[in-house]
Amino acid sequence: MPATDTVRIRLPDDRNYEIRIGSGLLDAHASWQGLPKGGAAVIVSNETIAPLYAQRLREQLLSVYARVDLVVLADGEQHKGWASLNQICDHLLSEALDRKTVLFALGGGVIGDMTGFAAAIYMRGVPFVQVPTTLLAQVDSSVGGKTAINHPLGKNMIGAFYQPERVIADLDTLDSLPDRELRAGLAEIIKYGPIADAGFLDWIETNLDALLARDKAALAHAVRRSCEIKADVVGQDEREQGLRAILNFGHTIGHAIEAGMGYGEWLHGEAVACGMVLAADLSHRMGLMPADFVERLRRLVERAELPVQPPRLGAERYLQLMRVDKKAEAGAIRFVLIEALGRAGLHAVPDERIVETLTTHGAA
């Protein structure tokens, strides 16, 4: 059995849970022991991932649950809406599955977010387990209990804070990940450096080539350190009353890019990568960071073969899209800005500054 790293999320009311990270976890008996007992397990996956891993997961789960169903959804961010959510609910209800049924989210961030949200609202809440198979889901979306679906007018606008029972991040499932999605995951890993750990930013710069080459030891470290940082932040602020917002570095502009281009056009990680470059620029314009930090982050994003050039949607369209984003409360739009290497905070930014940044980067 290869080494398994365990990161623990500590939450009030004994809602602690484990993130297990390692190779071979999907087929390891121990991964599926000690979960809530119920008559039925339901694996929710998509048409890309299900053929690769659903049968193996099902075999493991059959040693624990009397019945293991599989619900296969269409693949892609554009299917993260009411229709797919209802597909899960329809299956659960038409099979008369009760409130002890356990859902297993097998796939990337879209599957995890939708399955988690279905678990949150089916019979007012059933247990669920995250089995992330993309780098982005392993380092970010499967951890921390944010669940949601998209609405035509905004990303993740309908959702709930609802924690999984466990996260099983099998690094071997990354072998099947297309290069483009691997890089999208790297964007969220890069994020943890500037917001929380300057040393981790150094480490990423040093090990970027190993990560791009899918070196298992490098990936294991990157996933573990990312989960540790996220677990620490979420443990202090589960419902994003304050601190947790720093995890949205790059996301305000990123969400605007995703919505403005139409969901699925840019990958989430690609949009976030580009959003981080612009948010770094805003941090500089607001007098928080020197110009060389902007350049340093831009270069790292570029080395990861992620976009540094935002689409030209026009300044007005960007402002409109960002205002509907949930961080944009009445008044000035607020951004997560870097205050020092390893420290971030929410800052209201005047529209003029935003337009300057958009114009400089050819987005206006």
Next chain:
Amino acid sequence: MPATDTVRIRLPDDRNYEIRIGSGLLDAHASWQGLPKGGAAVIVSNETIAPLYAQRLREQLLSVYARVDLVVLADGEQHKGWASLNQICDHLLSEALDRKTVLFALGGGVIGDMTGFAAAIYMRGVPFVQVPTTLLAQVDSSVGGKTAINHPLGKNMIGAFYQPERVIADLDTLDSLPDRELRAGLAEIIKYGPIADAGFLDWIETNLDALLARDKAALAHAVRRSCEIKADVVGQDEREQGLRAILNFGHTIGHAIEAGMGYGEWLHGEAVACGMVLAADLSHRMGLMPADFVERLRRLVERAELPVQPPRLGAERYLQLMRVDKKAEAGAIRFVLIEALGRAGLHAVPDERIVETLTTHGAA
């Protein structure tokens, strides 16, 4: 200013809130003070209630919020689904309302359940206030944080536990309530006697005529005592891990009647009333209560002009409908049964006993 009764719900993590009960509360300045501050308030109501009270509520709220919107949904249990829920979400998003927006549920149980669920999931949670205008909502559904929508395959199958900031129960709004709905509300009031307070059952029997005549003092007492009992139960078991299930006395058969007849055919309170008579009969058949209790409850329900005769759906159909109900975990169907006057508990009941009760009452 007439007297106001206040019942307090005590929950973990300082999520306490008040239920205020009295006449004239809708137009009282104090009712709307001290709520979460936000730029916008959104009143959600239906086409029956909005013309009666929405303008008065709006005028009050305009002294607190810069903007007060109104969303009017179709009236009736048959509209308690995805479409109405989405109508609320669409309004919030198309108006770019942020996560500090406060929702006000102005109406009966359907409006309260849907508005509460919309508040639970919009941007992963915004604050909301219950302003129940039916007796049933004032004594039951507006209190305790159960929110939901129906699914074609089952009532309240999609939802969340999500608590309001406050409940404002203005007894004057009951003046506009049709007789049939007043009686439906009495069903839930009657419920609190057998499950929690034998003395309250005596009081209801003595004061039933005054309640039917809409005597304000009698209604005030009935609403307050009902809310006290519910607050006590919910404070001990918010998420229905155990005790709270007793509030579902009469509901397992009641839900089957509602679903079997098609939502909206029977009022919820009517179905619960009839369900209580059958659940009392089951309590007797299971050896928990004497036959005269069944007769006593049947007579009280009949005096309240509520149905004691279930529809003839056939035993198989009833069993199927009850099995999909969320209390029906794998195996025997569990019912809330009366164990002694003022005490109830969950009991697994063999199908044969259920069929006996259904047959005796002409339902099979």
